Amino acid sequence: MQKIKMENFQYNKGKLFIEGVSLIDIIEAVGTPFYCYSAAAIKQNYKTFKRALKNLDAEIFFSLKANSNVGVLATLARLGAGADIVSAGELTRALIAGFPPNKIVFSGVGKSRDELSQALSVGIKQFNVESESEMDLLSEIAKRRQIRAPVSIRVNPNVDARTHSKITTGTNENKFGVTMDDAKRLYAKGSKMNGVDTVGVAVHIGSQLTQLAPYRRAYKKISELVTFLKNEGYKVEGIDLGGGLGISYLDEIPPTPCEYGLMVEDVVGDLGCSIGFEPGRVIVGNAGLLVSQVIYVKEGNYRPFLIVDAAMNDLLRPALYDAYHEILPIKEAGLNISSVRYDVVGPICETSDTFGIDRTLPKMEEGDFIAFSNAGAYGAVMASTYNSRPLIPEVIVDGARFAIVAQKVCIEEFIKREKLPPWLEMQDEDMEANPG
Numbered sequence: 492m493q494k495i496k497m498e499n500f501q502y503n504k505g506k507l508f509i510e511g512v513s514l515i516d517i518i519e520a521v522g523t524p525f526y527c528y529s530a531a532a533i534k535q536n537y538k539t540f541k542r543a544l545k546n547l548d549a550e551i552f553f554s555l556k557a558n559s560n561v562g563v564l565a566t567l568a569r570l571g572a573g574a575d576i577v578s579a580g581e582l583t584r585a586l587i588a589g590f591p592p593n594k595i596v597f598s599g600v601g602k603s604r605d606e607l608s609q610a611l612s613v614g615i616k617q618f619n620v621e622s623e624s625e626m627d628l629l630s631e632i633a634k635r636r637q638i639r640a641p642v643s644i645r646v647n648p649n650v651d652a653r654t655h656s657k658i659t660t661g662t663n664e665n666k667f668g669v670t671m672d673d674a675k676r677l678y679a680k681g682s683k684m685n686g687v688d689t690v691g692v693a694v695h696i697g698s699q700l701t702q703l704a705p706y707r708r709a710y711k712k713i714s715e716l717v718t719f720l721k722n723e724g725y726k727v728e729g730i731d732l733g734g735g736l737g738i739s740y741l742d743e744i745p746p747t748p749c750e751y752g753l754m755v756e757d758v759v760g761d762l763g764c765s766i767g768f769e770p771g772r773v774i775v776g777n778a779g780l781l782v783s784q785v786i787y788v789k790e791g792n793y794r795p796f797l798i799v800d801a802a803m804n805d806l807l808r809p810a811l812y813d814a815y816h817e818i819l820p821i822k823e824a825g826l827n828i829s830s831v832r833y834d835v836v837g838p839i840c841e842t843s844d845t846f847g848i849d850r851t852l853p854k855m856e857e858g859d860f861i862a863f864s865n866a867g868a869y870g871a872v873m874a875s876t877y878n879s880r881p882l883i884p885e886v887i888v889d890g891a892r893f894a895i896v897a898q899k900v901c902i903e904e905f906i907k908r909e910k911l912p913p914w915l916e917m918q919d920e921d922m923e924a925n926p927g
């Protein structure tokens with residue numbers, strides 16, 4: 492039997508199941524392609540992460556950017572999770588899903604006036620401020636309303652997270668946060684401003700981290716900063732340590748939440764601050780699949796192409812980061828089925844629409860189904876309608892039941908937003924009089 496690295500996903504009598512539901516049943520109900528999440532896996536991952544921090548005064552803010560489906564969010568909100576947002580859109584989603592405003596933190600380098608204003612109206616827990624201009628603007632808006640905005644200063648510790656360069660955020664070249672020196676200056680400035688209340692410092696050095704050492708280095712710098720600020724007489728109630736813990740897509744062995752928690756305890760456990768965490772991928776990454784159908788098997792010069800009905804617009808990670816997602820057959824290979832090495836590609840008209848090169852799979856026929864594993868994080872949220880393809884449905888399974896938590900959005904819906912410019916709306920007679 493093929494071993495699947497994702498819990499709650501297993502073969503049963505030759506068919507791939509997600510918890511108690513056969514994917515074939517969902518395929519029959521919604522058609523391919525679609526995303527499918529396991530509620531049990533999401534809950535389990537959240538609880539494991541929470542348990543790993545049990546010795547700390549910890550608060551978990553799930554990072555919505557990893558998966559912002561309201562069905563997924565509500566599952567986490569019911570467990571008591573908070574939310575880490577980066578836009579007014581994510582704020583709206585967080586509120587709809589039931590996260591209390593005082594459990595929402597707002598990150599991001601480019602929060603607009605409107606976004607700051609909306610989040611202030613709602614009364615969120617904290618703004619992770621990333622520049623002096625942002626703090627000035629936030630203070631101005633809050634002062635006008637005679638309130639104070641709770642502010643954490645996001646520090647860029649100049650530590651290489653040793654992950655993909657496109658998802659590294661904590662080095663000097665990156666746009667995120669402010670330098671250690673600026674953090675001290677801004678903290679002092681903020682403490683005197685009428686519109687802000689400086690409550691802490693924040694850091695996030697990157698995503699899909701597979702080693703503890705960069706974290707340790709960054710958190711040490713945070714510890715030094717907090718000690719400095721406290722010695723200067725400033726109040727530092729909380730530190731926000733960001734997200735970033737990796738998962739295993741291929742053969743990575745990332746630290747477990749428990750190992751991560753112990754490291755945190757060791758480095759910042761005695762600062763006397765509450766500690767916020769913003770995990771995304773580690774909560775939902777291994778809780779989701781992208782299910783797809785083989786449209787054609789086409790001979791290639793090197794290997795046959797498996798042309799499937801999902802594409803880079805549905806799952807962008809392989810095209811953007813050369814990311815690896817294991818490909819699982821929905822029907823388990825029988826003992827007498829030979830295996831074949833395929834290049835697995837989507838229908839989009841560019842070569843980056845490639846899910847996997849030289850992947851060994853049981854011999855596939857046109858019409859067969861496959862699933863891309865570990866697609867619960869940064870999957871559906873990064874989808875687009877490139878090549879005028881629809882947005883695909885999302886389904887969540889809970890035990891023996893499943894529900895569609897996002898409808899397919901047909902391309903006609905998108906075309907409705909568009910119209911001809913008035914000068915092209917001319918009547919036929921005008922066209923004759925005015926050709927060209």
Ligand code: LLP
Nearest residue numbers: 554598695698699734735769770771772869
């Ligand atoms: N907090 C902040 C401030 C962040 O920027 C991020 C991710 C997180 C938390 C959550 O990080 P996580 O625990 O999920 O690693 N699209 C890329 C990942 C981009 C991550 C951006 N920031 C991917 O598909 O790998």
